[in-house]
Amino acid sequence: MTLLDVRGLTVRTDDGRILVDDLSFTVAGGERLGLIGESGSGKSLTTLAVLGLLPDGMTSSGSVELAGTQMVGAAERSLTGVRGRDAAVVFQEPLTALDPLMRLGRQIAEPLARRTGLTGKRLRGAVHQALEQVRLPEPDRIARAFAHEVSGGQRQRVALAMALACEPKLLIADEPTTALDVSVQAEMLELIDGLVREREMAVLFVSHDLAVVSRVTDRVLVMKDGRAVEQGVVHDIVRAPRETYTRTLVASARKLESALDLRSAP
Ligand SMILES: Nc1ncnc2c1ncn2[C@@H]1O[C@H](COP(=O)(O)OP(=O)(O)OP(=O)(O)O)[C@@H](O)[C@H]1O
Numbered sequence: 001m002t003l004l005d006v007r008g009l010t011v012r013t014d015d016g017r018i019l020v021d022d023l024s025f026t027v028a029g030g031e032r033l034g035l036i037g038e039s040g041s042g043k044s045l046t047t048l049a050v051l052g053l054l055p056d057g058m059t060s061s062g063s064v065e066l067a068g069t070q071m072v073g074a075a076e077r078s079l080t081g082v083r084g085r086d087a088a089v090v091f092q093e094p095l096t097a098l099d100p101l102m103r104l105g106r107q108i109a110e111p112l113a114r115r116t117g118l119t120g121k122r123l124r125g126a127v128h129q130a131l132e133q134v135r136l137p138e139p140d141r142i143a144r145a146f147a148h149e150v151s152g153g154q155r156q157r158v159a160l161a162m163a164l165a166c167e168p169k170l171l172i173a174d175e176p177t178t179a180l181d182v183s184v185q186a187e188m189l190e191l192i193d194g195l196v197r198e199r200e201m202a203v204l205f206v207s208h209d210l211a212v213v214s215r216v217t218d219r220v221l222v223m224k225d226g227r228a229v230e231q232g233v234v235h236d237i238v239r240a241p242r243e244t245y246t247r248t249l250v251a252s253a254r255k256l257e258s259a260l261d262l263r264s265a266p
Pocket residue numbers: 013019037038039040041042043044045046055208
């Protein structure tokens with residue numbers, strides 16, 4: 001069943017610049033779609049439009065139906081229920097989602113309490129569990145800490161725990177590993193991959209890196225200058241890209257890969 005149905009989505013600035021141009025795609029329940037393209041191709045604006053979170057000075061037109069709710073042109077009031085419950089987001093920079101002045105445990109407790117109705121000791125237990133699920137060591141210490149007291153990788157895990165706390169049907173991950181040290185990127189990808197599979201959650205995964213996208217998604221949509229260039233099953237796109245731009249993306253990903261092979265050769 002279709003969970004996210006985007007049709008003819010167009011995002012414009014108030015002065016008439018078109019930043020996302022007539023974009024259409026769908027994500028079925030439990031399906032994992034990657035949005036890939038170079039910097040400035042409109043990936044982030046697409047995810048923000050899906051959540052009804054476009055910045056001031058921008059408007060969207062077309063249709064975005066998320067779990068049956070029309071997000072384009074909807075009143076803010078009707079969208080607050082959709083965010084979190086139907087779709088939750090992890091951004092590139094975890095500090096975007098975290099409140100610097102609130103202990104991390106409380107930030108996870110709020111959405112958890114809303115969904116489960118738990119309070120007191122049982123709620124604290126659920127927060128502990130949520131932090132354990134994202135494989136944070138010493139969950140109780142992390143729960144008492146503030147965002148600036150933990151590492152970047154740990155902050156991103158907390159942001160992921162927050163996004164998962166509402167058990168959304170769709171997880172939107174916008175370059176969730178790009179700001180992390182290379183050494184923790186692979187771990188984070190594996191974690192996201194495992195958790196969404198376990199929960200049969202759908203994913204819209206944004207990245208400029210084809211290798212990253214192919215690790216966690218079934219299908220990809222390639223974007224350039226706000227438009228869809230090509231979409232299809234990851235395997236097909238990597239093996240036989242049809243469009244010139246996609247070919248360039250695949251070729252440069254392969255070049256990096258073969259450089260790695262050469263370096264690791266005996
Ligand atoms: N708040 C804003 N005001 C004006 N233009 C913006 C704003 N946010 C993004 N843009 C422009 O919209 C276009 C698409 O941006 P978007 O952030 O969606 O790209 P992206 O593919 O996610 O790239 P990146 O990976 O660099 O974030 C870019 O040309 C960008 O300069």
